Amino acid sequence: MDLERLHRYPWGLTSFDFLVENINKSSAGLREGKSCTLDGFSLALQIWLMEAIPVLGTMMSTKVKNAPVTIPRCTNWSGFSALSFGDISRR
Structure with missing residues (x-):
């Protein structure tokens, strides 16, 4: 190798x-x-959505850092939960 x-x-x-x-x-x-x-690496898509659309982020996880840019961005969040289209449309 x-x-x-x-x-x-x-x-x-x-x-x-x-x-x-x-x-x-x-x-x-x-x-x-x-x-x-x-x-594929769908977690990257999920984290991008959570960062780009804060309402979705707070529906799917708990934000633990409020710094404007933290690298890697996944360290901004704690825990992930499933979210359906129905959950989003009810918001």
Whole structure:
């Protein structure tokens, strides 16, 4: 195993591309009224949503840090819960 080569591999870019590909596939099913499962690093998408739309963030988790930018952003949140479309639409 070549550890140097392993460390140079763009894991973030690869997992992001895989996630975007699966979002595109899943969105077609959602338009047809089907349920879907996202493959890839969906936690990154969830954290982005929680940071970009604070109301969703507080519905899904508890914010533990109020700093404007904390890296990694996942350290801003404690615990995650499932959220359905119905939960969002009732807000």
